Amino acid sequence: MTADVRWNRKDLLGIRELSAEEITFILDTADAFKQVGTRDVKKVPALRGKTLVNFFVEPSTRTRTSFELAATRLSADVINISAATSSLTKGETLKDTAKILEANHADIIVLRHSSAGAAQFLAERVRASIINAGDGAHEHPTQALLDLYTIRARRGAIAGLHVAIVGDILFSRVARSNIFALLKLGARVTLVGPSTLVPRAFEQLGVSVSHRLDEVLPTVDVVNLLRIQHERQRKEYFPSIGEYIRLFGLTKARAKLLRPDCLIMHPGPINRGVEIDSDLADGVQSVILDQVTNGLAIRMAVLYLCGGISAR
Amino acid sequence: MKTIIRNGRIIDPANRRDEIGDLIIADGVIGSKAPEAEDQVIDATGLVVAPGLIDIHVHLREPGFGWKETIESGARAAAAGGFTTIVGMPNTLPVADSPSTIAWIKDRAAEGACVNVLPTGAISKNLEGEELAPIGSLVQSGVVALTDDGHCVQNNELMRRAVEYARMVGVPVLDHCQDYNLVGNGLVHEGYWSTLLGLPGWPAAGEEAIVARNILLAELCDHQIHCQHVSTAGSVRLLREARARGVKISGEVCPHHLALTDESVQNFDTNYKMNPPLRTASHVSALLAGIADGTLDVLASDHAPHAKFEKEVEFDQAPFGILGLETELGLFLDLLVHKTKTIELPRLIEMFTVNPARLLQLQAGTLSPGASADVTLIDPDLEWTYRVGESKSLSCNTPFDGWKLKGRAVRTIVAGKTVWAL
Numbered sequence: 001m002t003a004d005v006r007w008n009r010k011d012l013l014g015i016r017e018l019s020a021e022e023i024t025f026i027l028d029t030a031d032a033f034k035q036v037g038t039r040d041v042k043k044v045p046a047l048r049g050k051t052l053v054n055f056f057v058e059p060s061t062r063t064r065t066s067f068e069l070a071a072t073r074l075s076a077d078v079i080n081i082s083a084a085t086s087s088l089t090k091g092e093t094l095k096d097t098a099k100i101l102e103a104n105h106a107d108i109i110v111l112r113h114s115s116a117g118a119a120q121f122l123a124e125r126v127r128a129s130i131i132n133a134g135d136g137a138h139e140h141p142t143q144a145l146l147d148l149y150t151i152r153a154r155r156g157a158i159a160g161l162h163v164a165i166v167g168d169i170l171f172s173r174v175a176r177s178n179i180f181a182l183l184k185l186g187a188r189v190t191l192v193g194p195s196t197l198v199p200r201a202f203e204q205l206g207v208s209v210s211h212r213l214d215e216v217l218p219t220v221d222v223v224n225l226l227r228i229q230h231e232r233q234r235k236e237y238f239p240s241i242g243e244y245i246r247l248f249g250l251t252k253a254r255a256k257l258l259r260p261d262c263l264i265m266h267p268g269p270i271n272r273g274v275e276i277d278s279d280l281a282d283g284v285q286s287v288i289l290d291q292v293t294n295g296l297a298i299r300m301a302v303l304y305l306c307g308g309i310s311a312r
Numbered sequence: 313m314k315t316i317i318r319n320g321r322i323i324d325p326a327n328r329r330d331e332i333g334d335l336i337i338a339d340g341v342i343g344s345k346a347p348e349a350e351d352q353v354i355d356a357t358g359l360v361v362a363p364g365l366i367d368i369h370v371h372l373r374e375p376g377f378g379w380k381e382t383i384e385s386g387a388r389a390a391a392a393g394g395f396t397t398i399v400g401m402p403n404t405l406p407v408a409d410s411p412s413t414i415a416w417i418k419d420r421a422a423e424g425a426c427v428n429v430l431p432t433g434a435i436s437k438n439l440e441g442e443e444l445a446p447i448g449s450l451v452q453s454g455v456v457a458l459t460d461d462g463h464c465v466q467n468n469e470l471m472r473r474a475v476e477y478a479r480m481v482g483v484p485v486l487d488h489c490q491d492y493n494l495v496g497n498g499l500v501h502e503g504y505w506s507t508l509l510g511l512p513g514w515p516a517a518g519e520e521a522i523v524a525r526n527i528l529l530a531e532l533c534d535h536q537i538h539c540q541h542v543s544t545a546g547s548v549r550l551l552r553e554a555r556a557r558g559v560k561i562s563g564e565v566c567p568h569h570l571a572l573t574d575e576s577v578q579n580f581d582t583n584y585k586m587n588p589p590l591r592t593a594s595h596v597s598a599l600l601a602g603i604a605d606g607t608l609d610v611l612a613s614d615h616a617p618h619a620k621f622e623k624e625v626e627f628d629q630a631p632f633g634i635l636g637l638e639t640e641l642g643l644f645l646d647l648l649v650h651k652t653k654t655i656e657l658p659r660l661i662e663m664f665t666v667n668p669a670r671l672l673q674l675q676a677g678t679l680s681p682g683a684s685a686d687v688t689l690i691d692p693d694l695e696w697t698y699r700v701g702e703s704k705s706l707s708c709n710t711p712f713d714g715w716k717l718k719g720r721a722v723r724t725i726v727a728g729k730t731v732w733a734l
Contacts, residue, residue: 115626116510117580137510176510201507
């Protein structure tokens with residue numbers, strides 16, 4: 001089957017609106033692009049002559065670099081705009097900035113923004129393809145896709161697996177996109193963390209909520225640890241980093257509860273010694289660097305698929 | 313100038329009157345007997361003849377924000393919605409916390425407003441919740457109530473003193489009930505949709521904590537506190553219990569909190585962003601029950617115009633609020649009288665006339681002989697479609713564009729003069 005039949009979206013705004021088939025199709029497409037990275041010449045002409053704008057209103061190094069590399073390998077021309085260098089600091093609205101980019105013939109805009117819904121806002125107002133690279137606490141679809149890709153590569157399939165997502169779920173777009181994607185592909189999801197950051201309302205999304213990491217760890221195939229950002233959060237969510245580690249940190253002692261084939265994942269950047277023990281992050285069960293490499297393939301696939309639609 | 317409105321169903325809840333008859337207007341006031349010769353005859357066959365409707369919760373944006381709305385344009389929108397009296401909120405620039413600003417508003421209204429525009433004054437200086445505004449002087453300049461609407465005095469001691477002071481000068485206190493700590497940067501109702509969308513939640517308890525506070529203070533000070541735009545089941549429960557004990561506490565409800573739920577925010581459309589936020593169907597049911605049993609006895613719009621460029625931004629950066637004056641009567645008639653049959657038409661008119669008039673001690677809301685001839689003619693069964701493009705407001709921020717509604721005002725008369733007719 002060809003891309004024309006299985007993919008008809010100009011934008012990737014979130015996982016929630018995707019079908020299981022669409023998600024699988026992106027993962028399958030990424031398989032092909034992953035091989036490009038192993039060649040001597042790591043470049044294909046798929047987006048030659050296209051202009052991609054990395055529009056990062058919220059700071060990011062990892063995701064921006066990954067998108068830039070992905071676009072470069074697809075032969076697109078890439079421009080990077082950050083909040084500091086954009087006219088947003090001069091009071092220009094997001095809509096106007098995007099219209100200016102469009103007037104400069106941007107074909108694809110990759111948007112990272114602190115406001116939930118910002119990617120959808122742009123997609124409704126410009127003709128260019130909009131790729132959501134994280135909008136507030138809403139969605140971060142390419143992160144979820146690369147996480148699923150990594151799991152699938154290691155475990156063969158997603159369906160039937162039990163995945164724990166641990167940490168600050170309330171403020172996490174990574175968690176939301178992962179929840180949507182994992183459930184659509186038939187995995188079981190348990191969210192673990194302090195009750196303030198993992199409120200029971202999440203159960204309405206179809207996941208389990210637990211506040212006892214030790215009980216969950218022996219039952220899971222994957223444990224995905226999210227970054228804890230105590231310094232940026234309101235202090236009332238949990239008392240201290242020390243107490244967080246005591247209750248929810250993946251320590252060496254806790255890791256003994258894991259099945260030997262359980263994958264340890266982390267979207268990064270890692271707080272070594274906080275959500276995860278430093279040695280475990282580099283250990284045999286960790287697939288953290290696989291996630292980074294796979295992220296490149298996923299983003300190439302997403303840019304290729306959406307960029308192909310916008311061309312028409 | 314003598315006018316006779318013939319053969320309408322005259323509903324005047326203040327006088328417990330509901331009958332087919334003629335209404336006489338002579339020289340701008342309601343007359344008692346038919347004149348020997350009239351200058352104007354209005355056929356009201358099939359229409360309801362009601363006291364001019366009153367909306368006690370309107371943002372007119374002047375002074376300071378004339379690109380959103382002016383007193384003149386807001387008054388025209390009010391007339392087109394069937395309102396003859398509107399009460400403006402003080403969150404203008406400058407804030408309506410000084411007699412000079414009140415005088416300016418009254419001058420602007422006298423010059424350009426086609427309906428009665430009544431100002432409110434701030435509770436606290438600059439709406440900051442830190443120190444009392446000059447409440448006595450504001451009342452002497454003509455404010456009909458005190459409110460920090462848009463803001464909420466968090467300091468319970470300051471609020472207590474404000475209510476005590478308001479009792480002395482004889483005006484009620486209207487309160488936008490929002491506990492800042494509980495609500496934080498909340499944008500939408502805390503629940504399923506806030507969880508799904510990753511939007512900061514605005515919990516129902518954030519309103520209810522202040523409603524409870526207000527009940528305690530109304531009791532302590534033995535004075536009227538009116539809770540604005542009540543949106544939660546818990547608020548209704550608290551108000552019901554307190555009113556049953558005779559506490560001087562009341563609440564109003566806005567049409568959007570009945571017509572919509574928080575599900576509407578799922579596309580991040582800022583026309584569904586209001587404060588307090590849209591809530592769930594169970595909260596809507598509780599509001600309807602509160603209207604049915606009289607716990608909530610005032611209807612109001614919270615008309616909050618914002619320019620398109622201000623609303624067309626990221627969800628968290630958009631201002632709260634929507635237009636209301638031209639849709640509220642239609643929405644309430646459609647929802648309360650026709651669809652849910654929560655109340656009958658005379659009660660709806662009561663909630664738009666005599667109840668707000670009593671709350672704010674206004675000389676309005678009645679068809680008693682000698683009263684100012686403020687009259688609204690309503691076709692309660694007229695089916696129509698709201699088109700924001702035809703709005704009299706300067707702004708267009710509404711989620712109701714294109715809605716088909718049943719029932720609307722067809723003529724608005726202020727002091728005997730028709731200021732708007734369909």
